[in-house]
Amino acid sequence: MSERLYLYPIWIRLWHWTNAILCLVLIISGVSLQYSNPEYPIIRFDIAVTMHNIAGILLTLSYFVFVIGNAFTPNGKYYKTQIKGLFESLKKQAVYYTVGIFTHAEKPYPVTKDRKFNPLQKVSYLVAMYFFLPLIFITGWGLLFPETNLTNVFGISGLHLTALLHGIIGFFISVFMFVHIYFCTIGTTTWSNFKSMIDGWH
């Protein structure tokens, strides 16, 4: 049996599940606001607005828990990435996911005390957390306070551009979440990664 490693400290687990629930609430209320027929909304419009606003504010606060936590605890080291050799390592991991896994090849980047994430996981978490999340809440706050937007950007309303960007990033975060959950099922067993994010042990 392989060694048991304590890789998910309590603060990251609490942050993670808070973040996951908030993202779900934001996606469901956001889809309702954007797409449903006002006559038959998925969620009543005023309720969806309140849900979306409150969850967005809480998501911003929880984001700072993640950033500050990673800046001041050892968990931050798992996100440090070297550009040199990155492409090669991403390719190796992609080949494992598409071929190696089916031929029972050895994992190219097994989990150790010093390496919690494989290169694809690491890059996807970096992009989600340090690119998509800041963009979604900055544009969200821009929509909450419309007067902060530029009135005219090359003839287009700044508010419309902010709304467009907010919708596009929201779509990417939804895709990330689906793909993320799918890849989390590729552990020692289907549920082992989910269990790790609950009890902290890999």
Ligand code: HEM
């Ligand atoms: C219901 C939704 C979600 C489920 C079931 C889920 C599940 C998991 C699981 C099982 C892990 C541990 C395995 C691993 O480290 O890869 C994990 C880690 C992680 N998830 Fe999620 N996740 C969800 C939503 C999200 C969302 C919405 C985000 C970001 C926008 C996110 C970001 C992360 C990050 C950054 C980690 C690594 C945390 C660390 O250990 O430093 N997850 N997730």
